[in-house]
Amino acid sequence: xxxxxxxxxxxxxxxxxxxxxxxxxxxxxxxxxxxxxxxxxxxxxxxxxxxxxxxxxxxxxxxxxxxxxxxxxxxxxxxxxxxxxxxxxxxxxxxxxxxxxxxxxxxxxxxxxxxxxxxxxxxxxxxxxxxxxxxxxxxxxxxxxxxxxxxxxxxxxxxxxxxxxxxxxxxxxxxxxxxxxxxxxxxxxxxxxxxxxxxxxxxxxxxxxxxxxxxxxxxxxxxxxxxxxxxxxxxxxxxxxxxxxxxxxxxxxxxxxxxxxxxxxxxxxxxxxxxxxxxxxxxxxxxxxxxxxxxxxxxxxxxxxxxxxxxxxxxxxxxxxxxxxxxxxxxxxxxxxxxxxxxxxxxxxxxxxxxxxxxxxxxxxxxxxxxxxxxxxxxxxxxxxxxxxxxxxxxxxxxxxxxxxxxxxxxxxxxxxxxxxxxxxxxxxxxxxxxxxxxxxxxxxxxxxxxxxxxxxxxxxxxxxxxxxxxxxxxxxxxxxxxxxxxxxxxxxxxxxxxxxxxxxxxxxxxxxxxxxxxxxxxxxxxxxxxxxxxxxxxxxxxxxxxxxxxxxxxxxxxxxxxxxxxxxxxxxxxxxxxxxxxxxxxxxxxxxxxxxxxxxxxxxxxxxxxxxxxxxxxxxxxxxxxxxxxxxxxxxxxxxxxxxxxxxxxxxxxxxxxxxxxxxxxxxxxxxxxxxxxxxxxxxxxxxxxxxxxxxxxxxxxxxxxxxxxxxxxxxxxxxxxxxxxxxxxxxxxxxxxxxxxxxxxxxxxxxxxxxxxxxxxxxxxxxxxxxxxxxxxxxxxxxxxxxxxxxxxxxxxxxxxxxxxxxxxxxxxxxxxxxxxxxxxxxxxxxxxxxxxxxxxxxxxxxxxxx
RNA sequence: GCCGACGUGGCGGAAUGGUAGACGCAGCAGACUUAAAAUCUGCUUUUGGGUUCCCAAAGUGCGGGUUCGAGUCCCGCCGUCGGCACCA
Numbered sequence: 001x002x003x004x005x006x007x008x009x010x011x012x013x014x015x016x017x018x019x020x021x022x023x024x025x026x027x028x029x030x031x032x033x034x035x036x037x038x039x040x041x042x043x044x045x046x047x048x049x050x051x052x053x054x055x056x057x058x059x060x061x062x063x064x065x066x067x068x069x070x071x072x073x074x075x076x077x078x079x080x081x082x083x084x085x086x087x088x089x090x091x092x093x094x095x096x097x098x099x100x101x102x103x104x105x106x107x108x109x110x111x112x113x114x115x116x117x118x119x120x121x122x123x124x125x126x127x128x129x130x131x132x133x134x135x136x137x138x139x140x141x142x143x144x145x146x147x148x149x150x151x152x153x154x155x156x157x158x159x160x161x162x163x164x165x166x167x168x169x170x171x172x173x174x175x176x177x178x179x180x181x182x183x184x185x186x187x188x189x190x191x192x193x194x195x196x197x198x199x200x201x202x203x204x205x206x207x208x209x210x211x212x213x214x215x216x217x218x219x220x221x222x223x224x225x226x227x228x229x230x231x232x233x234x235x236x237x238x239x240x241x242x243x244x245x246x247x248x249x250x251x252x253x254x255x256x257x258x259x260x261x262x263x264x265x266x267x268x269x270x271x272x273x274x275x276x277x278x279x280x281x282x283x284x285x286x287x288x289x290x291x292x293x294x295x296x297x298x299x300x301x302x303x304x305x306x307x308x309x310x311x312x313x314x315x316x317x318x319x320x321x322x323x324x325x326x327x328x329x330x331x332x333x334x335x336x337x338x339x340x341x342x343x344x345x346x347x348x349x350x351x352x353x354x355x356x357x358x359x360x361x362x363x364x365x366x367x368x369x370x371x372x373x374x375x376x377x378x379x380x381x382x383x384x385x386x387x388x389x390x391x392x393x394x395x396x397x398x399x400x401x402x403x404x405x406x407x408x409x410x411x412x413x414x415x416x417x418x419x420x421x422x423x424x425x426x427x428x429x430x431x432x433x434x435x436x437x438x439x440x441x442x443x444x445x446x447x448x449x450x451x452x453x454x455x456x457x458x459x460x461x462x463x464x465x466x467x468x469x470x471x472x473x474x475x476x477x478x479x480x481x482x483x484x485x486x487x488x489x490x491x492x493x494x495x496x497x498x499x500x501x502x503x504x505x506x507x508x509x510x511x512x513x514x515x516x517x518x519x520x521x522x523x524x525x526x527x528x529x530x531x532x533x534x535x536x537x538x539x540x541x542x543x544x545x546x547x548x549x550x551x552x553x554x555x556x557x558x559x560x561x562x563x564x565x566x567x568x569x570x571x572x573x574x575x576x577x578x579x580x581x582x583x584x585x586x587x588x589x590x591x592x593x594x595x596x597x598x599x600x601x602x603x604x605x606x607x608x609x610x611x612x613x614x615x616x617x618x619x620x621x622x623x624x625x626x627x628x629x630x631x632x633x634x635x636x637x638x639x640x641x642x643x644x645x646x647x648x649x650x651x652x653x654x655x656x657x658x659x660x661x662x663x664x665x666x667x668x669x670x671x672x673x674x675x676x677x678x679x680x681x682x683x684x685x686x687x688x689x690x691x692x693x694x695x696x697x698x699x700x701x702x703x704x705x706x707x708x709x710x711x712x713x714x715x716x717x718x719x720x721x722x723x724x725x726x727x728x729x730x731x732x733x734x735x736x737x738x739x740x741x742x743x744x745x746x747x748x749x750x751x752x753x754x755x756x757x758x759x760x761x762x763x764x765x766x767x768x769x770x771x772x773x774x775x776x777x778x779x780x781x782x783x784x785x786x787x788x789x790x791x792x793x794x795x796x797x798x799x800x801x802x803x804x805x806x807x808x809x810x811x812x813x814x815x816x817x818x819x820x821x822x823x824x825x826x827x828x829x830x831x832x833x834x835x836x837x838x839x840x841x842x843x844x845x846x847x848x849x850x851x852x853x
Numbered sequence: 854g855c856c857g858a859c860g861u862g863g864c865g866g867a868a869u870g871g872u873a874g875a876c877g878c879a880g881c882a883g884a885c886u887u888a889a890a891a892u893c894u895g896c897u898u899u900u901g902g903g904u905u906c907c908c909a910a911a912g913u914g915c916g917g918g919u920u921c922g923a924g925u926c927c928c929g930c931c932g933u934c935g936g937c938a939c940c941a
Contacts, residue, residue, distance in 0.1 A: 007891080250857050250936090257856065260940065280941060293941090335939080358939095365940045372941085378854090379939050447940050568935075605935095642877070644866055648859090649934075656865065659877045662892095669892085717867070720876035727876095730893090796872045801922045803872050841921050847871055851921050 005678060007665035010632030013757040018126055026776050027073075027128040029082055031535065032550045037082075044081040045551050046073050047530055047597070049566025049574075050088045050135075052522075053114040054095060058121040059614065060622045060640070060652060065565040065603040067637045068646050068713065070127045072563060074749035075710045077128075078780040084551050085128055086533035088135035089115050090526050094202075097459040100490040107459045107490070111138055121625060125633045126752050128776075133536040137525025138459075142532065144481035145542035146524050147464040149581065150187060151474050152588060154465075157184040158233040165587035178471070186233070186584060189472060192226040192452055194496065195219050201492020201499075203456045221322065222496055227454040227463065227518060231580045235259050235446040238579060244558040246599040248647075251571045258572045260447025265431050266367060267440040269344040271304045271355060276344060279366030279445055282376060283434065284426035286348045287415040288394035289371040290384065292355045293337065295363035296320040304355060306341025313338050313357060320359045335360055335383040346371075347439040348430075349416065358383060366445050374405070381405040395423065451577065453521060456498035458490055460519030467514045484519070526574055527581040530561055530596060548591055559598025560591070568602045575600070601713060604648040606640075611651045622652050634751035635661040641715035641750060660719070664754055666726050667747065670740050671758050682761065687734040688769040696787040698728040699739045703783035706746040715750070722747055737762055741770045748775040796847040797822045799831040815842045822848040 021027060030037040046069045051062060073085040096107040096114075103110075115136065122129070135142055156165040171181050182188060195204040199217040209219050231238075239259055242252045264281035269292060278292065294301055296317045305313045316338040337358030344355050360379055361370050374384035374391040381404070384391055394415045397406040409423035417433070418426045434440030454463070464475045464482045475482060485506035493502055500517035501507060507515045528542070535547035552560025575597070582596040607613060608620025615621065627636045638660040644650045672680040691699065702725040709718035725743050729735055741762055748755040756775050763770040771778060790811060795818060797805040805827040809818050819840050822828060828850055835852035842848050 005891085248858095253857065254936065257937065260937095262940075264941080278941085282941080360939045360941090362940070370941050377941065379941070382939090445940075571936080642865090648866095650865070653865065653878070655878050659865095663877080665892095716865095717876080720867075723876055794872090798871085798922075801871095806872075839921060841871090843871060847922090849871080849921055 006632075007661065008632075008668035008672075008754070009680065010634060010664075010753065014124075014126065014633050014753040017753045017756050018123060021126075021128070021776070022123075022131075025132070027077075027085065028130045028132050029084055031544075031547050033546060041080055041082045043084065043551055043553075043555075043562075044076045045084045045560065045562045046076070047085075047533075047561045047564045048087065049564070049570060050090050050526070050529060051118060052090045052093055053111065053118040055099070055110070055114055056616075057114075057117050058624050060624050060627070060636075061567075061603075061606045061614070063125055063624055063636060064606055064640045064646070065567070066122070066125070066127055067640045068601075068603065068715065069563065069565050070637070071641070071710060071715060071749040072713070073128045074752065074776070075707075075780065077776070078749075078778065080779065084133075084533065085130060086133040086135070086536070087122065087127070087129040087131070088133075088529055088533065089118070089137065090522065090529070091115060091136050091138040092460045092525060093522050094457065094459070097457055097490060100459070101492075104489055106486065108138065111459075124628055125624070125637060128752075133533050135529055135532050135536050137529065140481045140483055141539075142525065143461050143483065145532065146461050146520070146528070147480050147482060148477060148542060149528055149585070150461075150520065150524070151464055151477070152590070153229060153581075153584060154185055154187040154474055156186045156584065156588060157181075158186065158230070163233075163237060165584045167588070182472075186230045187453070188228055188230065189225055190228050190450075191223050192228065193221045194224045194226065194452075196222045196224075196496045198494075201494060203496060224496055226452055229451040229453045229580070231451045231576070232446060232448055234580050234583055235261065235448050236444075237583060238448075238576065241558065241579075241583075241594055245595060245597070246559075247597075248600065248602065251568070251575075251600060251602065254571050255576060258448065258576065261444060262446075263442070263444050265427075265434060265440050266443045267371065267434060268347060269371065270347075271300070271342050271344045274300055274303060276300055276355075276369050277367045277440075278369045278371045279443060280371055280373075282373065282427070283430045283440070284412055284415070284418060284421075284423055285373040285376050285394050286346065286371065286430060287418070288373040288375050288392045289346055289353060290374060290390045290392055291353050291372045292344045293358045293361045293370050293372055293383075294340070294355060295361045295368040296357045296359055297363040298357070298368045301340065301357055304340055304342035309339060309341035313340055316357060323359070335379070335386055337383065337387070339387075347434070347437070354389070356387075364449060365447065376405065376407055378405055378407060451580075453524075454518035455521050456496060456517075457519050458484060458487065458499045460521065461524055462500065462519055463516040465516035466509060467516065469512065472516065482515075523574065523577050527578045528585075530564075530578075531585075531591065542590075552596075553592050557598045558593055559595040560593040561597045561599075563599045563601065564597040565601045565603060567605070571602065601646065603646050604644075604650060606643070607649065607651040609652050609654065614652075622654075627657060631657055631661045632664070632753070634664055634754045638664065638719060638750055642719045644716055646713055646715065663719075663723055663726065664751060666730055667743070667751075668754065668758065670726070670729055670735060670743075671761060682765060683735075685733045685735050686737050686740065686762075686765075688738070688766050689734050689736050691736040691739045693787075695728065695732065695736060695739050696784070697790075698725050699742050700783040700785075700787040701725075703742060703746055703781050704788070707780065707783075710749065719750065722750075737766045737769050742781055745775060745778065745781050752776070793845050795822070795845075797825060797828060798847060798849040799828060800851060800853075801849060804828060804831050815844060818842050818844075818848060822850065 048066055048069050069085065073083050076083045091111045096111045099110045100107040155168045157168055157171060159166045165186060168181060168185060171184065195209045197204050197212055197217050197219045204212060204219060212219060239256055239261060242255060262281050264279055265283040266277050266279050267283060267286065269276045269278060301313065335358060337356045340355045340357055342355040343352040345352055372380040374380040374389060375393045376395055392414065394413060395406060395410040396413045397410045412418040412421045412426040418429060421429060431442050462482050462484050464480060465472050466475060484500060485503040487503060493499055498517040507517060509515065531543045534551040535543045538544055578596050582591060583594060585591045586594050608618060610620050612618055612620060624636060635657060639657045642660050643656065671682060671686055673683045674680055702721050705721045706718045729739060741759060744755040744759050759775050763772045792808045793811055795807050795809055796803055797807060805825050807821060807825060809821060819842050832850060832852045837850060837852045839851040840848065
């Protein structure tokens with residue numbers, strides 16, 4: 001294919017303009033106080049989710065979102081904004097470490113190579129990034145501030161009365177003990193079960209377990225000391241404060257469901273002399289509780305188990321302990337459990353009910369204990385059937401209910417003082433009753449767990465923490481960044497001990513003082529990179545307050561970044577984690593807004609030509625480098641946008657790329673023609689003539705539609721309109737140079753190289769008609785409303801809703817005139833012959849519908 | 854199972870409740886050419902009828918409804934994709 005002659009010389013002018021922008025720093029934007037900063041212009045912050053620079057390089061999914069934000073960037077600049085549009089690298093991660101493990105080479109080297117390749121690929125696409133603000137999460141200068149933010153969390157707690165983070169120093173001033181303080185830090189240490197994979201010599205994140213197990217590696221559960229971040233303290237705010245954000249409703253819902261708020265009550269049961277608290281969302285069904293279940297790990301299990309049951313209970317607990325949460329749910333086709341021998345007393349009626357342990361109850365949610373109401377809970381019902389436990393109906397289902405186990409709202413029955421009450425009232429009444437008797441209270445629970453923040457890897461940020469006499473302690477800010485030591489090799493240690501523990505000289509600080517050897521997860525760097533871009537080279541602070549206030553500051557919205565574009569795969573975790581960090585920084589006075597991202601757009605996945613997900617094994621991966629080679633960067637950009645709506649999943653098509661390539665070639669040929677030798681020269685037809693009314697109409701309609709469509713991020717329809725405009729101009733001779741230039745100006749954000757090149761030629765040839773300045777520095781053109789209005793309008797005439805005729809009427813024709821004219825039409829007469837006209841609907845400027853029967 | 858998104862030509866897709874199929878791909882025909890490619894012009898939802906162009910009927914996953922008028926709004930299904938999955 002590459003021997004085929006190029007339809008326009010993109011291979012020479014694309015690199016030329018890229019070099020021009022780079023040399024001139026066209027898209028660098030100064031901060032307040034810096035030379036060239038224009039405070040009169042409004043700010044606009046456009047952010048891409050920064051990539052992990054993998055060894056495979058860019059794939060065509062990357063430029064989808066990047067082109068969309070690039071168009072917005074160039075458009076907003078032309079609209080007079082100071083636009084911040086940066087790029088960087090989420091460069092910590094397991095693949096670089098795996099590579100280091102195999103080669104013995106420091107992961108930094110491989111990471112740097114990959115970053116260089118990604119940067120080269122992105123620059124080839126002509127994106128308007130401010131490369132002066134590039135960040136890399138693995139740079140010591142960046143790591144320093146990631147660690148600093150971690151220490152902010154470490155040195156903070158959440159004040160329960162205000163729900164805000166406060167400095168830990170306040171607790172010290174109040175004289176709390178070290179243990180009490182440590183128990184309240186936002187970053188704390190806990191014993192947590194981890195997924196240890198002996199073959200890989202590493203601990204895996206929950207979401208990685210399945211993948212490696214499928215490849216035949218064993219993954220075990222092991223309790224290990226872990227750093228946790230107290231995100232649960234922000235659960236309610238993370239739900240509530242979604243309200244002010246311009247995010248897709250589906251994504252908000254995803255986050256809400258992930259956080260999983262549920263209202264209910266805690267109720268105290270007694271077992272012998274012990275009190276066991278259960279959590280339930282249906283306290284109104286308390287009279288229907290026929291047994292109780294404790295999680296197998298529940299601390300009271302030992303105490304209440306009778307000697308006869310002890311062996312069975314112990315055996316069951318052992319089986320459960322070996323299973324991960326995943327297995328526990330995955331293998332749960334049938335419910336299992338063991339009777340403990342103990343009985344609990346139902347506080348509401350004094351009845352004794354048996355106490356079981358079962359792994360369908362989890363220690364990590366609620367209180368790790370439930371009251372089981374098999375009549376009104378599917379799981380309890382299933383379990384009760386399995387073990388022959390009685391079912392007592394306490395909620396009368398509405399008429400017509402056929403479920404054997406009714407879980408909806410109804411009327412309370414067999415429930416003493418609750419009888420006759422609808423479910424919501426019954427809930428309220430029983431809660432009041434429980435609270436009065438001191439037997440329970442209203443409670444809210446969240447599914448969200450605290451964030452397990454430590455990894456046992458090398459290629460991540462070390463914790464800025466040392467251990468003294470069994471206690472953790474922060475190192476001083478002045479010692480940051482704390483970098484991981486060089487290792488002789490990056491092979492696993494063979495135990496769940498972090499790899500860094502092999503660096504004994506680094507770990508051992510003498511006098512029994514040692515360094516923390518865990519590292520932070522990849523999420524850490526991506527939690528705050530959007531902040532660093534605002535002030536990427538600041539050596540004194542993670543972001544200056546001036547830069548923060550300007551780029552992320554209040555414009556009446558809670559979110560700082562004006563537009564954030566990225567894939568749905570980050571809909572929950574990344575966005576939740578970043579929001580959490582941002583709120584902590586906000587509480588502590590480091591950032592002005594409560595939310596990081598005001599508007600979020602998720603670009604849809606691009607599939608292979610076969611309609612399948614792109615993957616190496618399927619052999620359907622499209623490499624952007626190849627596309628640029630053959631069709632140019634503008635064609636790739638344009639095709640990515642022309643495929644369909646940005647948010648939609650859509651398959652790649654090389655034929656489609658050729659289509660937009662042909663379109664760009666048509667635009668080129670508006671200005672240039674070629675001779676036998678393949679040399680390009682300006683067409684004689686291009687002239688500074690007055691455009692016709694029809695030409696003006698198309699051109700100005702295009703300016704209007706493209707502007708509107710960019711604002712709505714409906715790029716595919718904007719391109720369609722520019723194709724219409726080009727088709728119109730193609731047929732003209734002479735072709736008005738001013739019209740061509742207007743087309744170039746609206747096409748510029750989409751195809752910046754081609755348009756700059758043509759514009760430069762036209763400006764040189766027609767200095768009186770075409771502005772000399774390059775398009776990147778020209779304002780977005782205004783459209784002339786008067787060009788859009790027609791003197792005559794085409795009106796569709798329907799009879800009984802079916803189109804039967806069309807006519808043209810003067811623009812100023814009245815409804816009555818239009819109606820009369822329509823009724824007089826021959827075709828209307830034919831179709832209403834023998835019928836009586838009952839009604840005539842006239843939609844001004846559009847249609848007439850004659851209703852007759 | 855629960856939650857969410859989406860179903861329109863051969864394909865990607867367009868359509869403030871007002872001409873369904875813009876624009877592009879693929880296909881067909883013509884022009885240019887010794888020829889091909891490229892380019893340019895035209896046609897292209899289906900079916901039926903007259904035949905350079907027009908007429909009629911059907912048509913936006915399926916079945917109902919609201920409306921003068923529904924791809925669009927409402928109700929009930931079916932299908933595809935994504936997320937969650939014993940969270941009491």
